[in-house]
Amino acid sequence: MKENNLVSDTVYGHIPYSKFEERFLKSKVVNRLLFVSQNALAYFAFPSISTKRYIHSLGTMHVASYLFKNSLINSSSKTRDTFLRAGKNEIKMLIKRHKLKIDLRTLDIYDKTLLGFSFTLNKKFEVTYLILLQSLRLAGLLHDVGHLPFSHQTEYALKRLYLSLQKKKVLNTEEKNFLKFYNTITLNGALVLHESIGELYVDLLFKYELAEDKRVNQEVVKLYYFFVKNILNNIETKDFSYKTLHDYVASSIDADRVDYINRDLLASGYISTSADFLRVTREAILIKENKRLKLSFMSSSLADIEHLIESRFNLYKKVFFTHSISRLDTLLETVINYLATEYLSVSGKDKKIYQTIAMMWKFSKEKNSVKALDIISQLDENWLITLFKKEYFKIKYQLDLNYQERYYLAAFEDILFGKHLFKAKWKNLSEFYKILNLSEKERYAFREKFGKVSKNKERRLEKLLNNFVYKHNKDNNFFAYSIVSLSIGIDKNFLLYDGEKTIKIDEVSTLRKRLITSRSNTVPFYIFTNKKHLTEEMKEELKTLLFKVFL
Numbered sequence: 001m002k003e004n005n006l007v008s009d010t011v012y013g014h015i016p017y018s019k020f021e022e023r024f025l026k027s028k029v030v031n032r033l034l035f036v037s038q039n040a041l042a043y044f045a046f047p048s049i050s051t052k053r054y055i056h057s058l059g060t061m062h063v064a065s066y067l068f069k070n071s072l073i074n075s076s077s078k079t080r081d082t083f084l085r086a087g088k089n090e091i092k093m094l095i096k097r098h099k100l101k102i103d104l105r106t107l108d109i110y111d112k113t114l115l116g117f118s119f120t121l122n123k124k125f126e127v128t129y130l131i132l133l134q135s136l137r138l139a140g141l142l143h144d145v146g147h148l149p150f151s152h153q154t155e156y157a158l159k160r161l162y163l164s165l166q167k168k169k170v171l172n173t174e175e176k177n178f179l180k181f182y183n184t185i186t187l188n189g190a191l192v193l194h195e196s197i198g199e200l201y202v203d204l205l206f207k208y209e210l211a212e213d214k215r216v217n218q219e220v221v222k223l224y225y226f227f228v229k230n231i232l233n234n235i236e237t238k239d240f241s242y243k244t245l246h247d248y249v250a251s252s253i254d255a256d257r258v259d260y261i262n263r264d265l266l267a268s269g270y271i272s273t274s275a276d277f278l279r280v281t282r283e284a285i286l287i288k289e290n291k292r293l294k295l296s297f298m299s300s301s302l303a304d305i306e307h308l309i310e311s312r313f314n315l316y317k318k319v320f321f322t323h324s325i326s327r328l329d330t331l332l333e334t335v336i337n338y339l340a341t342e343y344l345s346v347s348g349k350d351k352k353i354y355q356t357i358a359m360m361w362k363f364s365k366e367k368n369s370v371k372a373l374d375i376i377s378q379l380d381e382n383w384l385i386t387l388f389k390k391e392y393f394k395i396k397y398q399l400d401l402n403y404q405e406r407y408y409l410a411a412f413e414d415i416l417f418g419k420h421l422f423k424a425k426w427k428n429l430s431e432f433y434k435i436l437n438l439s440e441k442e443r444y445a446f447r448e449k450f451g452k453v454s455k456n457k458e459r460r461l462e463k464l465l466n467n468f469v470y471k472h473n474k475d476n477n478f479f480a481y482s483i484v485s486l487s488i489g490i491d492k493n494f495l496l497y498d499g500e501k502t503i504k505i506d507e508v509s510t511l512r513k514r515l516i517t518s519r520s521n522t523v524p525f526y527i528f529t530n531k532k533h534l535t536e537e538m539k540e541e542l543k544t545l546l547f548k549v550f551l
Contacts, residue, residue, distance in 0.1 A: 074286075279301075395412070
């Protein structure tokens, strides 16, 4: 029996990992996440929120194990056997199709870590269960592996650049190369960037980095590669649904969400000790509905689910969408977009890739897998902050600065040195109404209009705010904005199981209604500027803009 190791953790006390998983944790692809923040620059406003993607990925792997084990314990023997039988057949099919030299009868799978999440099973399904458990744990560990430095903010900045280049009629070579990369990896913008990049990283990890490791069984590595890829890609086959396993790491109540809510609540100070959010995993159940096996939760878990979703909502409303963090996120996206645009505007012939922001997308052109892995290992926040500082000092020591250079110098100073040159003109809805001089009647007209901005409204609002910022960004005035749009985090079709049938959550809970009401009390957008006061003209423009979009 192989020994297991432990990672000390502020949330769960410790997280066990197996010897096989240790090879992943020590890889360049996964180890990079030690230097990628979960919540971008949130730690500038909330210094304790310094969670890295690495520990969150371990936490997701840990919670997924509890969900999987408990959902099968709580399911009926018929449902459990149906699922495990299909899993066993899928394993055999993959071994046969890919000619893997694996004998399931002698496979060394009995690892202490995996057995810690096992239970008494029919002997013929023991190996199947452990293979599925290990596959799910790896999917949880690797689900965020494609995140770039500062996570979503970098992703949003690159998407904004992509959309702007699409509208451009004449493109230079570098711009064409960027568009080609983005279109190829996201299927013309249809896929999420970090998930698409993650797929490439997973390929490099399994096919090259682990393939060179003589301490692991390469045939077993290949088997897990097929399972992990199919889980992350939510694949449906004729006889086995990977979507069932996908639900454990990507659904309304999943391992990813349970971990980051618990972790961020603790880090933000909203709770002083780790709440027992693992409670909800004990109510997980695998059910069969409409001929499909799916993860659900027993109706007795309603209070825990309500608490989990409310906690997530309050984290976003009271922490991540506050003016202080929104300001930092906006400026971060702004300077990333600036660096990328600057790079694309000139020929890259003499540029060293690691000295430019283009390393984020040019890694995909490297044919040598060793060099590609080396490039990927550098894609962290230490590297990006170094680029920020390099550009900042380059601008600062120029003899004569134009308006754009002065604007980005101020943005860099806010991000790098906490100068707080850009300030929010309002912090809450009450201040928003007051500054824009809205009458009581006008305020009432906007009741329940804010909180969630539809895609069409967001496009209109973005266009009008861009015009506002473009008009007033002159002389010594610097403006930026951030749109606020909150998801309540749970779909109306979320189902609970009462032992006989499934029930829609709205039938037994007012949770969604409460959260929808609560989010309507948020501002629709923030304006950040170094200008002490908005002029009456500016206020009137913003007020007119508000009526155009929301009424």
